[in-house]
Amino acid sequence: xxxxxxxxxxxxxxxxxxxxxxxxxxxxxxxxxxxxxxxxxxxxxxxxxxxxxxxxxxxxxxxxxxxxxxxxxxxxxxxxxxxxxxxxxxxxxxxxxxxxxxxxxxxxxxx
Numbered sequence: 001x002x003x004x005x006x007x008x009x010x011x012x013x014x015x016x017x018x019x020x021x022x023x024x025x026x027x028x029x030x031x032x033x034x035x036x037x038x039x040x041x042x043x044x045x046x047x048x049x050x051x052x053x054x055x056x057x058x059x060x061x062x063x064x065x066x067x068x069x070x071x072x073x074x075x076x077x078x079x080x081x082x083x084x085x086x087x088x089x090x091x092x093x094x095x096x097x098x099x100x101x102x103x104x105x106x107x108x109x110x111x
Contacts, residue, residue: 009092014068022066022076024091032095036061039076042094043084 013025017033024032040061041052057080065077074091076084086094 009088010071011068011088014066014074016066032097034094036063038094040078044086044090045084
């Protein structure tokens with residue numbers, strides 16, 4: 001019987017990076033850092049629809065809770081009471097590292 005590999009990205013680790021970002025280590029060895037402002041602006045809920053524009057109040061970019069929902073999703077509870085759930089595929093598509101935006105010769109680390 002052949003093994004069926006999932007094409008859904010899976011995370012190995014999830015953590016806060018200072019007060020302004022979330023870090024994700026993916027099972028495939030990739031690392032992503034997501035600024036909180038980008039995560040809030042890209043919120044895929046029915047109200048935000050992934051397109052929050054204009055000024056975002058500071059409380060709307062502060063987390064009160066960060067949770068991994070198994071291998072399927074990540075939950076963020078915001079200080080203003082809003083809640084966001086990102087599937088792993090949605091989250092991975094938001095990565096804007098040099099590799100993901102097809103500029104591997106320009107990594108942030110300079111290495």
